Amino acid sequence: MDSVLGVILTTVLGIAIVMDLRSSxxxxxxxxxxxxxxxxxHAWLNGIDGVLFSLAGFGVGLGLFFFIYLAxxxxxxxxxxxAAIGALVGVYGLLSCAWLAIILGGIYAIGAMGYQWGVTGxxxxxxxxxxxxxxxxxxxxxxxLALPFKLRYGLAIATGTLLFQLGIHPFGG
Numbered sequence: 001m002d003s004v005l006g007v008i009l010t011t012v013l014g015i016a017i018v019m020d021l022r023s024s025x026x027x028x029x030x031x032x033x034x035x036x037x038x039x040x041x042h043a044w045l046n047g048i049d050g051v052l053f054s055l056a057g058f059g060v061g062l063g064l065f066f067f068i069y070l071a072x073x074x075x076x077x078x079x080x081x082x083a084a085i086g087a088l089v090g091v092y093g094l095l096s097c098a099w100l101a102i103i104l105g106g107i108y109a110i111g112a113m114g115y116q117w118g119v120t121g122x123x124x125x126x127x128x129x130x131x132x133x134x135x136x137x138x139x140x141x142x143x144x145l146a147l148p149f150k151l152r153y154g155l156a157i158a159t160g161t162l163l164f165q166l167g168i169h170p171f172g173g
Contacts, residue, residue, distance in 0.1 A: 005042075010162070012030060016154050016158050019154075024150050034087070035084045038057075038058070042087075056090065057085075057089060061094045064098060078154055078157060096170055100160030101153075102160075113126070
């Protein structure tokens with residue numbers, strides 16, 4: 001990735017972290033320009049191949065995380081942030097960032113549960129929720145794991161993407 005696009009990505013991620021921690025929102029004024037800069041930057045660097053690279057990453061980021069949004073697992077700002085990241089880093093980079101974000105988000109959620117209910121209480125709730133998901137299905141499990149505060153998933157997305165930028169590539173390469 002060109003260094004200018006890397007600086008744009010890092011700046012977007014830093015602002016996203018601050019905004020998500022302050023207001024639980026990742027605003028459109030951050031994500032939409034990032035998508036535009038990504039498309040323009042890749043077009044400038046690689047012509048039509050760059051445009052296709054950027055659009056493919058955008059589409060996969062939007063599509064992949066849109067389904068999680070529909071299930072109630074993310075906010076719309078998180079989806080748009082992943083689409084912007086995809087536009088900047090392409091499909092491979094997006095999948096790597098998403099995988100890292102999912103792992104970090106899971107660790108974050110388990111840590112929040114442990115903080116809220118203690119290790120034993122969190123373990124019991126997780127076991128009960130897993131049992132409920134298998135036996136009852138549907139959303140019965142999510143009620144058992146509902147925290148009294150909102151998780152900031154933008155933090156996990158940004159951290160996973162920053163790790164990818166630092167050279168942590170879960171799929172090799």
